Structure formats: C-alpha cells, structure tokens
Amino acid sequence: MFYSYRNSVVFNPILTIYLFSFFLIFNVDNFYSQEKFKIVIDAGHGGKDPGKPTEFGFTEKEIVLKIALNLGGLLEKDDSNEVIYTRKNDVFLKLRERAAIANNADADLFISIHCNSFHDTKVNGSETFVLGMHANERNFNIAKQENEVIFLEEDFEIEYDNFNPNSPENLIGLTLMQEDYLDQSILLANSIQNNFKNNLNLKNRGVKQSGFWVLHNTYMPSVLIEAGFISNPKEGAYLNTNKAQKDIAKNIYDAIVEYKEAYISDNIISNLEYANSNITYKVQIAASKRKIELKSYNFKGLRDISRLKSGRLYKYYYSTSSSMDFINNKLKLAKSKGFKNAFIVGFENGIQISLD
Ligand SMILES: [Zn+2]
Structure with missing residues (x-):
C-alpha cells in the first residue's frame, strides 16, 4: 500500500498520541524543572x-x-x-x-x-x-x-x-x-x-x-x-x-x-500560583532571558504583573482572570501601552493550554 510522507507521519494515530503525550510531558517537565x-x-x-x-x-x-x-x-x-x-x-x-x-x-x-x-x-x-x-x-x-x-x-x-x-x-x-x-x-x-x-x-x-x-x-x-x-x-x-x-x-x-x-522559592511560588485555579487567562506581554523585577516601572506602568520561568526564558504576564471579556480589555490596555505583540494565554491547572 502506498502512503505519502504526510499520511504516514501526521495521520498515524498511534504516533500522534505518542507525540501529543510527549509534548505534554515535555511541557510539564519544563514547567517545574529547575536548571542548575x-x-x-x-x-x-x-x-x-x-x-x-x-x-x-x-x-x-x-x-x-x-x-x-x-x-x-x-x-x-x-x-x-x-x-x-x-x-x-x-x-x-x-x-x-x-x-x-x-x-x-x-x-x-x-x-x-x-x-x-x-x-x-x-x-x-x-x-x-x-x-x-x-x-x-x-x-x-x-x-x-x-x-x-x-x-x-x-x-x-x-x-x-x-x-x-x-x-x-x-x-x-x-x-x-x-x-x-x-x-x-x-x-x-x-x-x-x-x-x-x-x-x-x-x-x-x-x-x-x-x-x-x-x-x-x-x-x-x-x-x-x-x-x-x-x-x-x-x-x-x-x-x-x-x-x-x-x-x-x-x-x-x-x-x-x-x-x-x-x-x-521565589520561582516555585510563581510557578505554583497557577496550579490553584482551573482555567485562567493572562495577557503575555514579554519573554526574556532576564529575570526582571515585577515593578510597574519595568512594564510601562502596568501593575499586576506575574512571571513564569519556562525553560531558559522568563515569561511576563499582565493581569489574571477567569473571564475572557475582562482579559480582552486588559489586552487592549497592554497594547495601548506599547506591548504591540501582546496576546492572551490560558492556563489549566498550572499548564499553559492552547486557546485556538
Ligand atoms: Zn582588585
């Protein structure tokens, strides 16, 4: 039987499940792992x-x-x-x-x-x-x-x-x-x-x-x-x-x-902060290798900034809410302050989830 490259890789259900679970494990691992x-x-x-x-x-x-x-x-x-x-x-x-x-x-x-x-x-x-x-x-x-x-x-x-x-x-x-x-x-x-x-x-x-x-x-x-x-x-x-x-x-x-x-302990607290809720939304405004103090003057005056260490990067988020409407307004505000590439991210039990 003839399989195209595309069919054999993308539509092989076992491989897809395998890749999907690998993706999850990889993310969970990254989320909590502590580098040297x-x-x-x-x-x-x-x-x-x-x-x-x-x-x-x-x-x-x-x-x-x-x-x-x-x-x-x-x-x-x-x-x-x-x-x-x-x-x-x-x-x-x-x-x-x-x-x-x-x-x-x-x-x-x-x-x-x-x-x-x-x-x-x-x-x-x-x-x-x-x-x-x-x-x-x-x-x-x-x-x-x-x-x-x-x-x-x-x-x-x-x-x-x-x-x-x-x-x-x-x-x-x-x-x-x-x-x-x-x-x-x-x-x-x-x-x-x-x-x-x-x-x-x-x-x-x-x-x-x-x-x-x-x-x-x-x-x-x-x-x-x-x-x-x-x-x-x-x-x-x-x-x-x-x-x-x-x-x-x-x-x-x-x-x-x-x-x-x-x-x-500072990193663990910022990671676990997300683990206590079911689904919450935040506005991601920046990602950097630098650990930046969560002071409003570092974020164009925005308050309620949180930080998450993910692999080698620190991700910076503005606001937290379980209401998508509320967070949409915060996204507009972040963009108006100059974070033109800001976008909304969702977390479920501490793990970032796809919003597509
Ligand atoms: Zn000297």
Missing part, C-alpha cells in the same frame, strides 16, 4: 596585573585566587550548582572577558573577589559593592583602581568605547544596566557582609555602591567583594593565611546558599 544554578566566580586581576600595591609582600591576585578556588570547591559539592571560573590560575584577563564569561554562561550570579588597599595603613575591614553611583570620592577611587586594569589592555580605547577609568564623568554617567538586579545584588551583598561581621575577625565596612566596570557589564545579580586591606600589615598577614582564605570562602558560600534558597 550557575555561579560565576571571578578572582580579580592575574598575570601581568598583580592587583593592588603590595608593599608588605601580599599579592592581591594570589590571595583572591585562593579564596575563589575555595569558594568554588564548596559550591561544587552541591550537584544543583554549576561553577564557572573566570580564571583558575595566574592568567591575565580583560575586564570585558570577565563580563563576557558570565553573560555567555547566562549565569545566575556573578561574584568578583578582590582585596583592598589604602595609603593609610591603619585602615582595615571588608566591604561589598554593588553597581551604582559612588556616594563619595573614596568609593570612586576604589572603582577607579579596579577599573584601571583597562590601561594594561591593548586597544582599550576601541574596546571600551573611550571609557576612561580616570574620569569621574565616565563613571557617574553610567546608565544602570544592572538596575533590574540591584535589589537581588544588595540582598546577597548584605548577607555576605553580615556573615563576615558575625563570623570573622573583619570589620564590617558595609554594602556600598560604585561604578565598577565588571558590575556594569554583567546581566545578572552581581557583587564585588573587597575582602580586606592588604595595605594594613596585620590584616594583610591574616588574608595571606590558608585559614583566612578558607573562612572567607565559607562565609561567602553561606551567603550564596541563603540567596539561592530565596531565589528558588
């Missing part, structure tokens, strides 16, 4: 860039690499984590390469580790930075020092669009690409500083904002830790010990675990 939690660990400096001045013989690039490797070792013990290092040995990396590693991995977190220095050798303590305007000149100077590595890179004028790390205008003029992630970054930074304060002999200098190039160019929650001052002979000697490098890593690790629990 990707953490990029960035040991500052390396290779021809030793980091901060080392008049007491402590080398920033070596200390931060050991902290980074200890931290990665702890995180790798949990199978649900994926650790990506910007460097695992003494090599030079451009700032742009560090940000690119994190962005290409589509990481969930970016942790940059550094040590501080200051001309006054009595100054000590740890501080954790998130991206922002430098509130004062000292914060500007720290960002400037960490950004200055750009001068060691060839063709920096071309690669960084004439970004001059010595110009306050350049840094203050930064638009906050990281704005969406600022709340999450601050949450993690606070937790790191609290752990340092409570468990280590490090003075807590607090969570601060400044214009670090690497933080500005990563598309995920990102923090930069200045673990302590190698310009202070006592603190430098402490930071240079295996014990300090292990303890600091452990306290960063604990903060990441706490952050991750909050992050994952």
Whole structure:
C-alpha cells in the first residue's frame, strides 16, 4: 500500500498520541524543572596585573585566587550548582572577558573577589559593592583602581568605547544596566557582609555602591567583594593565611546558599500560583532571558504583573482572570501601552493550554 510522507507521519494515530503525550510531558517537565544554578566566580586581576600595591609582600591576585578556588570547591559539592571560573590560575584577563564569561554562561550570579588597599595603613575591614553611583570620592577611587586594569589592555580605547577609568564623568554617567538586579545584588551583598561581621575577625565596612566596570557589564545579580586591606600589615598577614582564605570562602558560600534558597522559592511560588485555579487567562506581554523585577516601572506602568520561568526564558504576564471579556480589555490596555505583540494565554491547572 502506498502512503505519502504526510499520511504516514501526521495521520498515524498511534504516533500522534505518542507525540501529543510527549509534548505534554515535555511541557510539564519544563514547567517545574529547575536548571542548575550557575555561579560565576571571578578572582580579580592575574598575570601581568598583580592587583593592588603590595608593599608588605601580599599579592592581591594570589590571595583572591585562593579564596575563589575555595569558594568554588564548596559550591561544587552541591550537584544543583554549576561553577564557572573566570580564571583558575595566574592568567591575565580583560575586564570585558570577565563580563563576557558570565553573560555567555547566562549565569545566575556573578561574584568578583578582590582585596583592598589604602595609603593609610591603619585602615582595615571588608566591604561589598554593588553597581551604582559612588556616594563619595573614596568609593570612586576604589572603582577607579579596579577599573584601571583597562590601561594594561591593548586597544582599550576601541574596546571600551573611550571609557576612561580616570574620569569621574565616565563613571557617574553610567546608565544602570544592572538596575533590574540591584535589589537581588544588595540582598546577597548584605548577607555576605553580615556573615563576615558575625563570623570573622573583619570589620564590617558595609554594602556600598560604585561604578565598577565588571558590575556594569554583567546581566545578572552581581557583587564585588573587597575582602580586606592588604595595605594594613596585620590584616594583610591574616588574608595571606590558608585559614583566612578558607573562612572567607565559607562565609561567602553561606551567603550564596541563603540567596539561592530565596531565589528558588521565589520561582516555585510563581510557578505554583497557577496550579490553584482551573482555567485562567493572562495577557503575555514579554519573554526574556532576564529575570526582571515585577515593578510597574519595568512594564510601562502596568501593575499586576506575574512571571513564569519556562525553560531558559522568563515569561511576563499582565493581569489574571477567569473571564475572557475582562482579559480582552486588559489586552487592549497592554497594547495601548506599547506591548504591540501582546496576546492572551490560558492556563489549566498550572499548564499553559492552547486557546485556538
Ligand atoms: Zn582588585
């Protein structure tokens, strides 16, 4: 008997049922599955860039690499984590390469580790930075020092669009690409500083904002830790010990675990929200790889925004109702606000259903 290609594939009832159930299983699986939690660990400096001045013989690039490797070792013990290092040995990396590693991995977190220095050798303590305007000149100077590595890179004028790390205008003029992630970054930074304060002999200098190039160019929650001052002979000697490098890593690790629990429960809540109703309708307004805070200013003023993680994408919805008429009006409103491609989606018991 002759079967055309079309007949044999599309109208084979067993195959159709098989494909249909595969489709359902695939969707259900995607709906609730949790991808690995990707953490990029960035040991500052390396290779021809030793980091901060080392008049007491402590080398920033070596200390931060050991902290980074200890931290990665702890995180790798949990199978649900994926650790990506910007460097695992003494090599030079451009700032742009560090940000690119994190962005290409589509990481969930970016942790940059550094040590501080200051001309006054009595100054000590740890501080954790998130991206922002430098509130004062000292914060500007720290960002400037960490950004200055750009001068060691060839063709920096071309690669960084004439970004001059010595110009306050350049840094203050930064638009906050990281704005969406600022709340999450601050949450993690606070937790790191609290752990340092409570468990280590490090003075807590607090969570601060400044214009670090690497933080500005990563598309995920990102923090930069200045673990302590190698310009202070006592603190430098402490930071240079295996014990300090292990303890600091452990306290960063604990903060990441706490952050991750909050992050994952947030996703589960947003997924399960749909499971309690029978059929509901929403207006899908956007889909993105980025996890965007559900604030109305991120959605052209629309309120009642919900988010669903589906595979590698976050889908963003406006409004929820079991009434199609109600949701049709919301669709018109979303389009009038500029979401021209918005459309209505239906959910049955938490699973997106076809409305055709
Ligand atoms: Zn540094």
